[in-house]
Amino acid sequence: MASKGKVKNKIASPPESADLQGSLPASNQNITIRFDSPLPDEKPPEKVNIRDVAREAGVSVATVSMVLNENPRISRGTQVRVQKMIERLGYRPNRLAQGLSSKYTQVLAVMLPPLRHALADAYFGEIISGIADRAGKLGHKMMIEQAKPQFIKEGRHIELYERRFVDGILCLGFNEKHTFLADFAGAQYPMILVDNRFGPQPLDYVHCDYRLGANQAMNCLLQLGHRAVGIIYAAPESPTARDVVDVYKSRLGEIGATVDDSWMADGRFTDEGGAAAARDLISRHPDITALLCGNDKMALGAIRALSQQGYQVPRDISIVGFDDLQHLAFANPSLTTVHLPLYELGVTACERLIEKIRGKVERVAEILPTHLVLRESTTMVRQPN
Amino acid sequence: MASKGKVKNKIASPPESADLQGSLPASNQNITIRFDSPLPDEKPPEKVNIRDVAREAGVSVATVSMVLNENPRISRGTQVRVQKMIERLGYRPNRLAQGLSSKYTQVLAVMLPPLRHALADAYFGEIISGIADRAGKLGHKMMIEQAKPQFIKEGRHIELYERRFVDGILCLGFNEKHTFLADFAGAQYPMILVDNRFGPQPLDYVHCDYRLGANQAMNCLLQLGHRAVGIIYAAPESPTARDVVDVYKSRLGEIGATVDDSWMADGRFTDEGGAAAARDLISRHPDITALLCGNDKMALGAIRALSQQGYQVPRDISIVGFDDLQHLAFANPSLTTVHLPLYELGVTACERLIEKIRGKVERVAEILPTHLVLRESTTMVRQPN
DNA sequence: CTGAAAGCGCTTACAG
């Protein structure tokens, strides 16, 4: 039913297979509701361009263009008159022509690492949602690319700019191992690294405050009395990931607890990796009472592995994660974790990139604060009997 | 270290903050490895265009254009000569100009429903991966849009074409409730509905064979002796979702089992929805021995809810899902489920859309086969003691 | 088989 009165713009002649419903209303002249009400009797003109608008409004194309771009030199009167005509004719400027003239495409690229499920990942998804929402608000579109080796080797990340597909790129999930990032140095092309820094070259970045997060997590564990604390880290090539390890070490060092590599294991950011790392650590240090995990997925893997070995979380071992992914809030036990403002990160990165494109900002280096979310996977250290 | 020898195209003057490593190699003239080896002594020319290539190659721009587009009218000789010059100069055609002239943007849009985590969903992610891979191979880029109510109301789904952002759209996750889909009827604009059909208008589609899948699932349960089978469905507005319910009913009807609404519950495609639905069904029919679930997430929710109530899967109740999402293969018990060829679905939809854009195909209506993956969540019905 | 020219639909100095 609802589809009956549905708006249709240009109705083509019915397909040969006469698949029409029996009872379409006779007066089928509905027009898409546009900004203003178009004259109902006019048939929508085929492909109206800026010249049509200029002619109908009695001005030059330059004037229409300026109205479109909200150039303040246009008088209020013509501004309104032209705007009316634009709406009346249902004119929509051709972005290819705009881009060719103006040098701006109004399109941003999001580049992802070539991981199997990068496009179905909650961490990336949250950031990308933020990017998409802000890009939309600022009149930009978003393209997604996975940086497969072949893609990089052919220089297609640079081609993205040179062929004028996009005005700028947001890089998520990369680290210092991804040396092609150096191609973006020198500010030839607007690029912002999201949720990481890059040592070899001074690249623009926006990332979460992993040092703060790590301190919040360690505060929690130390205040609960934990001293035998292990860490499941990942991606040592990643500066922000190293931040967590650094803080972990120095906080334990401060209180004179032993810290060496035997208390650390690489969980490769995955569920299974976290499980394996937890098994390693527990076998090396059966007296371990707490585990700091570099992300939520590894934390969950660790909990699973520990349960399978008969350990109970948090009674026997407390676990803290990183990320605070929404869909994991229902885990059992629910996870104490460092909340990363991933959506805001996406929003901020998008905003800065557009400022960068417009030359409104020189260097981008922003760090967003985190906070700890205390849930069920942590508790006071067990008193030795 | 690896970053030392790294390729850089145009090296800008070092940023004021002289952040450079101490020991950059002196001969830093590396050029990005292009198709052919560019002359190493030439500095990369600023923004070379088609006219530059034509001049240098001693031909007209029309000829260069034809070489670019592999027009067979060009002789082998000039073809090679021009190609060489293109590579030598590192020429990359401007897509905005190409699009403005040719009417094709070489960009596709993927439209997603405005669900909170659509961009982090394993189901969508798998399909989008297929789309992205095939689009890349066919020289197309992929844009992503979420169809928020505001977006649709402003007609921006149509604007995507009219302003020449994209050549075509792939719609994922929509159903008959999304009446704006009717705007795409009449073949004004190439659009393919992915993993669904649309009743109100004859729209192009590619979807998985949910009827086949449902039959495979029911075969499994019936052969294991189950007769008291419930169903957790979702989205009755979705034709493919209704297919599953239809088959479920008719297969049970055939063997004279009772089928009525009390054996069916809506799980809204979510984990929690599946859990709630399972609780409902089990309270209404304590004698239930098997559950067919419309997707894996609901199946997992159901297993969780049943465990919490003391039921054991599959001993007490067998569960079959739909999707076969990769990251759920490790669940405990692992899930017997109907494998949906989601990646291939994305590949196929992308391919058909491009054919459609090129006018190589009139109507798209394709159905991809499924198969059952037998794992641990199903077993023979318990013999009454 | 190749070239000269028009045209795609905009924006941007430059005049006035």
Place this chain on the structure above:
DNA sequence: CTGAAAGCGCTTACAG
């Protein structure tokens, strides 16, 4: 405050 004109970088008939 507005217009005429050049130009962005391609492709596509149309000639030859």
